[in-house]
Amino acid sequence: MNDTHTPHIPVAIVGGGQAGLSVAYNLYKKGIECVVFERNEKFHSWRVNRWDSFCLVTPNWQCRLPDFHYDKEFGGTDPDGFMLRDEITDYLDAFTATFEPNLHEHVAVTRVVHLPKGGYVVETSIGTWTCDQVVIATGGYDNPIEPAYAQALDPTIVQMHSVDYRNPSQLPDGDVLIVGTGQSGVQIMEDFVRAGRGVHLAVGPAPRSPRKYRGRDATDWLHDAGHYEITIDTHPDPFKALTQTNHYMSGRDGGKEIDLRQWHVDHGVELYGSLADMDGHTLKFLPDLKQNLDDADRSYVGIRDQIDAYIARNGIDAPEEPPFTKVWEPAEERSELNAKAAGISSVLWAIGFRPDYDWIEVDVFDARGKPKFKRGVTDVPGFHFIGLGWLNTWGSGRFLGIEEDSTYLAEQIALQLQSAGKRAVA
Missing domain, CATH: 3.50.50.60 (FAD/NAD(P)-binding domain)
Structure with missing residues (x-):
């Protein structure tokens, strides 16, 4: 050749x-x-x-x-x-x-x-x-991921993937449904909230992380504790490491953690379980909102516990933090929503790539x-x-x-x- x-x-x-x-x-x-x-x-x-x-x-x-x-x-x-x-x-x-x-x-x-x-x-x-x-x-x-059933959504509702998103003005007036709660989904959620737009969020299984904890950024503690030196060959759960979505938090405004329960309470973000289907104006969700919120919090608390253990092992003088408490619980699992009746004019996909x-x-x-x-x-x-x-x-x-x-x-x-x-x- x-x-x-x-x-x-x-x-x-x-x-x-x-x-x-x-x-x-x-x-x-x-x-x-x-x-x-x-x-x-x-x-x-x-x-x-x-x-x-x-x-x-x-x-x-x-x-x-x-x-x-x-x-x-x-x-x-x-x-x-x-x-x-x-x-x-x-x-x-x-x-x-x-x-x-x-x-x-x-x-x-x-x-x-x-x-x-x-x-x-x-x-x-x-x-x-x-x-x-x-x-x-x-x-x-x-390749941006969009499920096949997205083709069944009423064509008057604009759809966009996060790879094409730049700012809320790209999408028509009205509420937006954001699908996915990885790092992209939750940060785009904040963009729309700041723009005064109504936000509906299909909450997936992504874990979340503390930002500042006991006087330092959580990633600083984890680095000092050797967490980032763990190799995939020595990881206690390599399958989870390889398949789990990134923990969500934000670097905006100097860094902050994202508690979706708090965003519902403070900003009126409507929370649903994982999106399961679309047909015309009908949106269908799995009954897993409570589970996904609880799992994200379990990850959050687990990282705090890991940092606490490192501080205790090394006798480090660090300020105490109050225990985590849930500020809101979903009263019911909403399995279906009429997008038109809810004022949803657009859908933004933030469920990843292949x-x-x-x-x-x-x-x-x-x-x-x-x-x-x-x-x-x-x-x-x-x-x-x-x-x-x-x-x-x-x-x-x-x-x-x-x-x-x-x-x-x-x-x-x-x-x-x-x-x-x-x-x-x-």
Whole structure:
């Protein structure tokens, strides 16, 4: 396949977000030549696919790109704050300026094929490359999830997915039904409340977390306690870790926790169980509102208990907190609602995404289509993943763990190239 018309590169990286460019940086340090293909522009998901009021949920000190920490090399002055969308892209752009990645923006990778004798063919919208190693850094947010029954909703009710949401003015006057209570759903809920809009919220099984607790941000306590050093191999419940939705809380206004019961009491947010079906103006919900609220609170209290135990073990002097109490309980489980009668003019889907790996012709997936790897390294020589949740630790797929993950993967790539006797240095 490789001839004078097909360029060859030791390493091809698919995806120009923080994960792919962090690997490129570590390969650059080792003198290993690589090319990065990005179908949009670098950091597109941060630059474009975030709403106007978006900010980090984790504190700025957790932004630790390779050799470019927020409060060190970047010179950030608010480590305990939460960067806004444009501040995040400023940080990312400053990182990229520290080296010169061979980055091809607005280039789609359409096919990756494993060659019988080793190596890969990478087909793109601007031509074909061959390479010895491939890194998939596209993340897991390719296809927005909307259930099939969404097509049965009356067409006069506007539907939008969170990936397209920027601010409440995009949607027509009237109430909004937000489906999903992960980090996106609850933060978009606040956007609409602040805009004076009526909000109906289909509450899913997402857990929640304290924000400030016993004098510090909860993530500070968990970091000191070693929680973020737990690997997926040593996790007491790896299935739960891999499948559980992220805990919801907010970095807005300096950081706050989100108690949906309190939002119902204080702001009139109408709460329902999980959305189950749509037909015309009829919305149907599962009778699981109480269970989902209780489960979220159980997670919240569990994190507080974990922090309490760490403080007690280490004899730390920290202020006491009152015990958690529920401010509201649902009187009944509402299983059906007429959207028109309730004044609902729009539905906003915030129930996540699915990855798209259909363009990869390499035997690295299980029966469910999920990639199989050990810290990103698959059993197929030269094929790797980066930037996925729990690649190794909780911080994988987030700013906190990308330095460690990308450094490790670059080392494995260098070892594999050396073992195969490939020329990797530019």
